[in-house]
Amino acid sequence: MRKGVRDIIFGTCMLAVGGLLWWETSKPRYQADKVQDYGFDPAFFPRVLLGLWFLLTIVILARSVVVWSQEVEPQNWGRLAGSVVLSAAYIWLMDGIGFLFASVAFAIAIMVFLGLRRPMWIGLVGVLFPLLTWYCFVFLLQIPLPTSPWFVRL
Amino acid sequence: MESLGNALVLLADPATLAAIVAGIVFGMIVGAMPGLGSVLAITIALPFTFGMDKVPSIALVLAIYCASVYGGSLSAILINTPGTPQSAATVLDGFPMTRQGKADLALGWATMASLIGGLFSAAVLIVAAPQLARFALRFGAIETFALIGMALTCIAGVSRGSMFKGLLAGVLGLFLATVGTDPMTGSVRFDFGIFELSGGFKLIPVVVGLFAFAEVFSRIAERRTELHDVTAAVGFKLAPLAEWLARWKTIVRSAVIGTFIGVLPGTGAATASFIAYSEAKRVGRFRERLGTGEPEGVVASETANNAVTGGALVPTLALGIPGDPVTAVMMSALIIQGIQPGVRLFVDNPDVMNAAFMALIVCNLLMFAVGALAAPIITRVLRMPESILLAMVLVLSVVGSYGVSGRMFDVMVSVVFGIVGYLFRICNVPTAPVVIGMVLGPIFEESLRQGLILTDGDFLAFFGPEHPIAMVLLVITVLIVVIPIWRHLRARSSGPSAQAGR
Numbered sequence: 001m002r003k004g005v006r007d008i009i010f011g012t013c014m015l016a017v018g019g020l021l022w023w024e025t026s027k028p029r030y031q032a033d034k035v036q037d038y039g040f041d042p043a044f045f046p047r048v049l050l051g052l053w054f055l056l057t058i059v060i061l062a063r064s065v066v067v068w069s070q071e072v073e074p075q076n077w078g079r080l081a082g083s084v085v086l087s088a089a090y091i092w093l094m095d096g097i098g099f100l101f102a103s104v105a106f107a108i109a110i111m112v113f114l115g116l117r118r119p120m121w122i123g124l125v126g127v128l129f130p131l132l133t134w135y136c137f138v139f140l141l142q143i144p145l146p147t148s149p150w151f152v153r154l
Numbered sequence: 155m156e157s158l159g160n161a162l163v164l165l166a167d168p169a170t171l172a173a174i175v176a177g178i179v180f181g182m183i184v185g186a187m188p189g190l191g192s193v194l195a196i197t198i199a200l201p202f203t204f205g206m207d208k209v210p211s212i213a214l215v216l217a218i219y220c221a222s223v224y225g226g227s228l229s230a231i232l233i234n235t236p237g238t239p240q241s242a243a244t245v246l247d248g249f250p251m252t253r254q255g256k257a258d259l260a261l262g263w264a265t266m267a268s269l270i271g272g273l274f275s276a277a278v279l280i281v282a283a284p285q286l287a288r289f290a291l292r293f294g295a296i297e298t299f300a301l302i303g304m305a306l307t308c309i310a311g312v313s314r315g316s317m318f319k320g321l322l323a324g325v326l327g328l329f330l331a332t333v334g335t336d337p338m339t340g341s342v343r344f345d346f347g348i349f350e351l352s353g354g355f356k357l358i359p360v361v362v363g364l365f366a367f368a369e370v371f372s373r374i375a376e377r378r379t380e381l382h383d384v385t386a387a388v389g390f391k392l393a394p395l396a397e398w399l400a401r402w403k404t405i406v407r408s409a410v411i412g413t414f415i416g417v418l419p420g421t422g423a424a425t426a427s428f429i430a431y432s433e434a435k436r437v438g439r440f441r442e443r444l445g446t447g448e449p450e451g452v453v454a455s456e457t458a459n460n461a462v463t464g465g466a467l468v469p470t471l472a473l474g475i476p477g478d479p480v481t482a483v484m485m486s487a488l489i490i491q492g493i494q495p496g497v498r499l500f501v502d503n504p505d506v507m508n509a510a511f512m513a514l515i516v517c518n519l520l521m522f523a524v525g526a527l528a529a530p531i532i533t534r535v536l537r538m539p540e541s542i543l544l545a546m547v548l549v550l551s552v553v554g555s556y557g558v559s560g561r562m563f564d565v566m567v568s569v570v571f572g573i574v575g576y577l578f579r580i581c582n583v584p585t586a587p588v589v590i591g592m593v594l595g596p597i598f599e600e601s602l603r604q605g606l607i608l609t610d611g612d613f614l615a616f617f618g619p620e621h622p623i624a625m626v627l628l629v630i631t632v633l634i635v636v637i638p639i640w641r642h643l644r645a646r647s648s649g650p651s652a653q654a655g656r
Contacts, residue, residue, distance in 0.1 A: 024344060
C-alpha cells in the first residue's frame with residue numbers, strides 16, 4: 001500500500017469518527033444550563049477539540065499527496081488477525097473459566113501460534129508462568145483475579 | 155530534618171529495598187530486550203504496585219525506570235542492537251569494543267557512566283523540583299492552561315511521525331479524557347449507553363493497550379526474527395581511574411546535556427544521548443577515535459541517557475506535567491497510590507517525596523552493583539525465544555488492565571486500544587501524545603473553563619498584559635508550530651532552484 005492511500009484512509013476514518021462525535025454533542029443532554037454551567041455547556045470543550053480534530057485531519061489529508069508515492073512496510077495480516085482472535089478468545093474464556101485455566105490455555109496456544117516448537121518450553125512456560133502470576137497476585141499482593149465456577153480462588 | 159528522618163525510616167523498610175532490587179533486575183532484563191523499552195517495562199509492572207504501600211511502589215517504578223534505560227546498553231554493546239532507542243548511540247562505540255574483545259570493559263564504562271549520569275540528575279531533581287513547584291504556585295487557571303497547551307504542542311511537535319499527526323494524537327488524548335462525568339456540571343458525556351463508560355476511560359487499560367498490546371501486535375505482524383543469541387560469555391571490568399579522569403569533561407558535559415534535555419517536554423533520552431555523542435565527537439579529547447571502539451563514545455551516550463531520568467521527573471513531579479510516555483505512566487502509578495503530582499506535591503507529601511528522592515539515589519547505586527554482578531547473567535535472557543516473551547507480556551498486560559478495578563470491561567478496552575495503537579503505528583501516528591493528552595485533559599479543560607469564567611468568555615484576554623507568563627508560553631507555543639512549517643516551506647521552495655543551480 002502507498003503511504004498517500006494510507007493517509008487518505010486514516011484521514012477519512014478520523015473525519016467519520018469526528019463527525020459522529022459532533023453529532024453526539026448536538027443531543028439535548030449536552031445543551032446549556034446557564035445556572036449550572038456558567039455559560040459553558042458540557043459540550044463546549046469537546047466541540048473545541050473536535051474543531052481542532054477536523055482542522056488537523058484536513059491538513060493530514062492535504063499532505064497525503066506529498067508522501068503519495070512511498071510504500072508502507074508490508075504487514076503479515078494473517079498473523080495479526082490470529083493473535084487478535086486469540087486475545088479476544090482469552091478474554092472470553094477468562095470470564096467463563098477464570099484467570100488461571102484461561103491463561104494456561106492462552107499461553108500455550110499463542111506460543112504454538114507464533115511458531116515455538118519446543119514441547120518442554122511450551123509446557124514449562126505455559127503452565128508455570130500463569131501459575132506463578134496467579135499465585136503472586138492472589139496470595140502475595142491480595143489482588144483478586146477472575147475465578148472459575150468450580151473452585152473458590154482458582 | 156524530621157521529615158528527612160521519617161523518609162529514611164520509610165526507605166529502610168525491607169519491602170522498599172526488595173522492591174528496588176526486583177525493579178532493577180526486571181528493568182535491566184526488559185531494557186535489554188530489543189524493542190521493549192522503559193514504557194512497556196513500567197506498564198507491565200504496574201499491577202504489582204496495586205497491592206503495595208506508597209514508598210515501595212514508587213521505589214519499584216523508579217528502579218525499573220533507571221534500570222531499563224541502563225539495560226538498553228547491554229544489548230547495544232553485546233549484540234549491536236540497542237535494547238531501547240535511548241542506547242542507540244552506545245552501539246557506535248560499544249559494539250566495536252565487543253568486537254575488539256573488550257566487552258567486559260565496555261560494560262564497565264557503560265555501568266559507571268550510567269551511575270554518574272543518574273546521580274547527577276537525581277541531585278538536580280532534588281534541588282530543582284521543589285523550587286519549580288514553589289514558583290508554579292503563582293500559576294492560576296490561565297497560566298496552567300497556557301503551560302499545558304505549550305507542553306502538549308511541544309510533545310506532539312517532536313514526536314515520531316509528522317507534527318500534524320502528533321497534534322491530532324494529542325487532541326484525541328484530550329478528547330478521551332472528556333468521556334465520563336463532566337467535572338463542572340456533573341453531566342455524563344459520550345457514554346453511548348454503556349454503563350462502564352459513565353466513569354470515563356481508566357488510564358492504565360488505555361496505556362496497556364497503546365503500548366503493550368500494540369507492541370505485541372506489531373511485532374507479530376512485522377514478522378521480526380527471533381532475538382539475537384549472545385554467544386560468548388562476558389564479564390565486567392572497570393577501567394583504571396586515570397582513564398576516567400582523562401574523560402571527565404565529556405562526563406560532566408553529557409550529564410548536563412541529559413538533565414537539561416530531560417526537563418524539556420517531548421525530547422527524551424534518545425535525543426540526549428545523540429546530542430551528547432555528537433558533542434563528544436566535536437570537542438571531546440579522543441574525538442578522532444570515536445566510532446572505532448573508543449570508550450568516550452559509550453560514556454557520552456550512557457551518561458546522557460541516564461541523566462535524563464532525573465531531569466524528566468522535574469516537570470512531572472513539580473508541575474504534574476509529564477514530558478514523555480514513560481513519565482506519564484509513572485505519574486499514573488503515583489495517582490493510583492493517591493499521590494497527585496503537581497505544585498502541592500511537596501507540601502502535602504514531604505515524607506513520601508523525600509523518601510522517593512532517596513530511593514532514586516539508592517536505585518542508581520544498586521543499579522551499579524547489580525550491573526557489575528549480574529549484567530553478564532542477565533544478558534543470557536536475550537536468548538529467550540520471542541514467542542515466549544510475547545506470551546508473557548500478553549498475560550501480564552491482561553492482569554494489569556484487569557487489576558485496576560477488577561472489571562473485564564477494562565481488559566476489552568486494552569485490546570481495542572491495542573488494535574488502535576497498532577493501526578496508529580502503521581499510519582505513523584505517535585501514541586505518546588494520546589497518553590499525555592489523556593493525563594492532562596481534565597486539568598486542561600478545567601483551567602480553560604475557569605479562565606473563561608474569569609475573563610467573561612474572552613479567550614484573547616488570556617494572553618493580555620495581566621497574564622505575562624501565559625503570554626510568554628503562548629509565544630513559545632506558536633513558535634513551536636510555526637518554525638517547523640516555515641523551515642519545511644523554505645526547504646521546498648529552495649529545493650527546485652537549488653537543483654536547477656546544480
